[in-house]
Amino acid sequence: MKHTILFFITIFTLNGYAQISYEPGYFINNEDQKTNCFIKNMDWKNNPTSFEYKLSETTIESNTATIETVKEFSITNSVKYNRFVVNIDRSREIIKYMSEERAPSFNEEILFLKLIVEGTANLYSYEDSNLGRYFFNIDSPNTNPEQLIFKSYLDSEDEGEYKNIIRTNNAYKQQLLNNLNCSSISQKDIKNTNYKERELKKIFENYNKCKDPNYESFSIKRPKKDLFNFSARLGLSATSLKIQNMPIPSWDTNFDSKLTLRIGVETEFILPFNKNKWSLIVQPTYQSFKSEKEITYLQTSLVTKKTIVYVNYKSLEFPIGVRYYSFLNADSKLFFNLSAIIDMPMSSSISADRAEGTELFDLDISSKPSFALGAGYNYHSKYTLELTLLTSRKILNNHPSWNTNYNNLALTFGYVFN
Known part of the structure; x- marks a missing residue:
């Protein structure tokens, strides 16, 4: 019995390394040199810090590129990541670890951000386990983006019946109001926008269409998934x-x-x-x-x-x-x-x-x-x-x-x- 269980576990483990899918893409290094290649598509849930690639589809050996040497990489019709130096707030949303400070606690980090919307205004996302953050920049895609601020915190100073109430810092809505000033976007639109990719994407795309009538959305055409x-x-x-x-x-x-x-x-x-x-x-x-x-x-x-x-x-x-x-x-x-x-x-x-x-x-x-x-x-x-x-x-x-x-x-x- 023990040997049979060990056999199943071994097969499961080895197989995890056996599946390889390299797809056409490119990366740009620190010297702004663009390399067309085939990138191993991991369909990353968390933003990566490295990736594997081959210079041709028939090449057996693969190479690894890291965030230290690559400033941008993309897999055709799948995903695009850009490297930036950003200030990120990693405050936890779990009550046990939740901060009592309303203001975000920023740390400077070098990250690959995933491109969500590209245009006059760019929207990026970052995910790491249960942490989800969104970033943006306006007019200059090479400018280090700013985090859209959303933070849950504990209010322990309430003198009433209830203490340690969970409150939310929704400063991202004011950031959107200040930066996405366009006739097609109302205050009500922003007020009703939740800190979710689908809703933020809609706001940024509306802004880009307002600024450029010929704007075409950056979109990834993925096959329909049966969930x-x-x-x-x-x-x-x-x-x-x-x-x-x-x-x-x-x-x-x-x-x-x-x-x-x-x-x-x-x-x-x-x-x-x-x-x-x-x-x-x-x-x-x-x-x-x-x-x-x-x-x-x-x-x-x-x-x-x-x-x-x-x-x-x-x-x-x-x-x-x-x-x-x-x-x-x-x-x-x-x-x-x-x-x-x-x-x-x-x-x-x-x-x-x-x-x-x-x-x-x-x-x-x-x-x-x-x-x-x-x-x-x-x-x-x-x-x-x-x-x-x-x-x-x-x-x-x-x-x-x-x-x-x-x-x-x-x-x-x-x-x-x-």
Whole structure:
């Protein structure tokens, strides 16, 4: 079992380094030299500090360029980053770490900023984990941009009933009023603009159109992403069960492995970064295991008897996990899952009677959470085949004198409705 788990983890880890996608682009170095190349598109969630590139599509070896040597880089029809020296406020939005100061706390940093709107007024974004900031400059794209100020803070000076109230510094609205002065943008427009990319982008594009009637928006034409997938799943499991009674070893039972049916569905949410390689999955699944086994138990210290131990185990499993994709070509991809399983047994028990007909034991089944490792193949985003290893599950949680090992190795076929 341990070796099998190690195998899955090794495959998952190695595969993370195997997927390479280089796309046409360019970068400009500190000497203003432009190099056309092929850049590894990581579909960065957080703004990068470096990137990999090749000088030709057929080159095997890649090079790494860093923020110290590159002032701009772009991937055609995907993204563009510019290097700037900026003052950035990294104040936290989590209450535990929230500042009591209304004013931003700036630090000077060298960052790659992502271009959102290009024109007379330029809008940039910066993201780092849960931190999101927007920057702008007017008339000169080479001028270091200014941060649009938005900050949540704790007001601990309130003398009334409530203390430590969360307040918001929305100074970015005044910055927009002061700098984006145009007849097509009203005070109400800015007042209703939230600190979000889509809404800020609209304001900046309106300003650029006001200043230049021939203005064309800087836009990235990305393929439409299906953020949700829903699939039906049908599979077979090689299932086994071993139960042990610590005070009375003669009650121990090792049920033979058998094939069982699994029926379920899957809901998948594609995470909108890193080229659709990551997703969250939920896989409600009905499973059952019904078996019997003859054992010889001690009736007294000198007398042994035979009886049959029955197991009738039905449950709804709720695996909740994360999936990683490795794209082989336009139609095929591999995927790897890691899930935590919440199991909900339904009228399930393990029981046995003595030879004379009285009850030997009757145990209701109650499960502890377990885990699952899966690897599979997806064809044409329509058909899936997945091999899943479920780690050993304890199913007699309400009976501390019993130890159980319920094991599953499942092969599941899925059909995606999209």
